[in-house]
Each structure stands twice: as structure tokens, then as C-alpha cells.
Amino acid sequence: MKIAPDSGKNLLANSFVSFKEISNEAELTAPKENYFTLLFVEKATGVLTIELTDYQVGPRQVHILIPGKPYHWKLDAPVKGYRLTISKDMLQMFPPFFQFIFSQYDQPPVLDLDMPTFKKVLVECLAIKEELSAANISLELVNARCLLITLIISLWKSGECGDMLMGSAYSIAHAFKTLVDENFRKHKTVSFYAARLCITPNYLGIICRKSFNKSALEIIQERVLHEAKQLLHSTRKSIKEIAFDIGFPKLTYFSYFFKSKTSLTPVAYRKLFERSVKLSVEK
Structure with missing residues (x-):
């Protein structure tokens, strides 16, 4: 055309x-x-x-x-x-x-x-x-x-395409990530996604290890963490609002999850990010 x-x-x-x-x-x-x-x-x-x-x-x-x-x-x-x-x-x-x-x-x-x-x-x-x-x-x-x-x-x-390019495992891996993008706010368990894909949680874990060198749970949690970080540095929403936005019923659950992944509380992460941006601008 x-x-x-x-x-x-x-x-x-x-x-x-x-x-x-x-x-x-x-x-x-x-x-x-x-x-x-x-x-x-x-x-x-x-x-x-x-x-x-x-x-x-x-x-x-x-x-x-x-x-x-x-x-x-x-x-x-x-x-x-x-x-x-x-x-x-x-x-x-x-x-x-x-x-x-x-x-x-x-x-x-x-x-x-x-x-x-x-x-x-x-x-x-x-x-x-x-x-x-x-x-x-x-x-x-x-x-x-x-x-x-x-x-x-x-x-x-x-490194080499092999079975990755057209294999069924690759198709399942891509479908899994698509489902995670669509559902991570409400569903954070491997069993939910395995059921949607009509496979066992164990088999989904094997596919994720083969395709991404990560567990299925790690992929789900990385998506949740990415969204949390994005909301912390790009919005002025309160920590409580962010926790609810990404599906944590209690603020304490969200704070524990975030600190276990980053070694920082959500408040400390936001302050550290704002400080780093300010220093970058000043330079």
C-alpha cells in the first residue's frame, strides 16, 4: 500500500x-x-x-x-x-x-x-x-x-530460535504473560493462571523456567511490582490508594510485599526517587 x-x-x-x-x-x-x-x-x-x-x-x-x-x-x-x-x-x-x-x-x-x-x-x-x-x-x-x-x-x-519460535510451550508462555497483564490486579496466584490455560501449576512453572528462567510466581510478582513503582513515581496517589489499585486488600500487605522486593517501604521508595530526579535535574 x-x-x-x-x-x-x-x-x-x-x-x-x-x-x-x-x-x-x-x-x-x-x-x-x-x-x-x-x-x-x-x-x-x-x-x-x-x-x-x-x-x-x-x-x-x-x-x-x-x-x-x-x-x-x-x-x-x-x-x-x-x-x-x-x-x-x-x-x-x-x-x-x-x-x-x-x-x-x-x-x-x-x-x-x-x-x-x-x-x-x-x-x-x-x-x-x-x-x-x-x-x-x-x-x-x-x-x-x-x-x-x-x-x-x-x-x-x-541465542538460537529452536523450539522457542514456533513451539507450543512458547505459545503458552506468551498467553500466560498476556493473562498476567490483564488480571494481575485481581489474581496473583499461579493456580488461577494455570486453570485459565488448562494446564497444571507445575507444568506452567516448567514452561516459565524454560522460557524466562523465572518461576511463574516471580513473573506475576514482577508485574505487580512494576505497576506499583509506576504509580509511585508517576502519580500523587496515596500509598493506600495505590495498594487498593493493584489489588491489595490491606495497606500492610502491600507495604510488606513492596519492601520484600525492594528493601524499601513504598514511602521511602517514592522519596528516594524524587530525590534522585531532583539531583539529576540539578546536574
Whole structure:
């Protein structure tokens, strides 16, 4: 499908996918709501801070940025990179395997690619840039190249595709994570999800260990913790309101859960985050 130059370019850039070359720290921002970003670092050194965790920045990296999280970069010149932003609507058109690198709690946000893999990704990125600047933009071609980029990264992460790509265990693993996203506020037990998937809790645990190197309960709890952190640093809701929002009947249960995972109370975490943001701005 070829799209008329003006309306098509706006549609792709603003609604589906956009591409931007990065040459300084000021151009790095967190993705907007309903948008996901792949940041390809060709040249830079420094630190990326996400929710109080620091990651060393270096060449040949991919930063996987999801909406709703705070990202703060502190980089030394020179900086050279490329930002590929994909809308949630476009991402949902991808097959499940291609969506996994954008999981909110499955993978580390910073990947150190080998040179051959990074070069393959850059070739596709620059091809997307060229297509987006063409007089007649092919949405199918842009979509295909985005798919190829996610496939290259996904296969690099898994080391080898094997049964992961098409196996039934992989399909169950993806279905499990989808169910967790939809139900984690009300349901936090492995048995609930196993019943929905028509398998035993033990078998679900085996699949999670094989696919994610984590237990099913760890995945559920990581999703709950991610939501709690997001509400703590992006809203002014009270701790009690947040506890109820994510399904804890009592504030004490939520506080115990949060401290067991972070070694901080929700109040201490919020204060520490606000302090770190203030220091980052002052620098």
C-alpha cells in the first residue's frame, strides 16, 4: 500500500512509527504513552538510570524503552545513535514472538549486541529512515523492516530460535504473560493462571523456567511490582490508594510485599526517587 506523500508521512511519523538520529543527550526522552522506543547507540559513554537502577551506556547497545517508566541519561560527548519509535497499535499487529522484546518485565532494558548483529540492525534502521523520507511511503515495507529488527534482536537474545519460535510451550508462555497483564490486579496466584490455560501449576512453572528462567510466581510478582513503582513515581496517589489499585486488600500487605522486593517501604521508595530526579535535574 503506497501512501500519499503528505498524509502518509504524517500518519507514519505521528501514529505508527518514527525515526530520528540522535547526536546529543538532550534529544533523549522517555517514550510517550502508547509508544515504545528502540534506541540504538552507535557511539556514547555514560549512565542510563531507570527507577533508581544505573546501567552503563556504551557502543553497540540497544535500549528498550517502554511507556510509563522514568529514563534519565547522563552521557559524555560524542553521542551518536538512532531512535526508532513504534506505536502500540502497530506493535499489536506483530506476531507474539516479535512482541516479546517489549515486555514490561521480561528482559533487561539495555542489551550489548555483538558487532555483526548491531550492523544488521543499523542497516534496517537506515532503510526505514529512507522509506519514511520517500515521496510515496510503503506502510507494509516499514512494518516489515520493524518486524525484521525485532526478530534480529529476539534471536540474538535467545541465542538460537529452536523450539522457542514456533513451539507450543512458547505459545503458552506468551498467553500466560498476556493473562498476567490483564488480571494481575485481581489474581496473583499461579493456580488461577494455570486453570485459565488448562494446564497444571507445575507444568506452567516448567514452561516459565524454560522460557524466562523465572518461576511463574516471580513473573506475576514482577508485574505487580512494576505497576506499583509506576504509580509511585508517576502519580500523587496515596500509598493506600495505590495498594487498593493493584489489588491489595490491606495497606500492610502491600507495604510488606513492596519492601520484600525492594528493601524499601513504598514511602521511602517514592522519596528516594524524587530525590534522585531532583539531583539529576540539578546536574
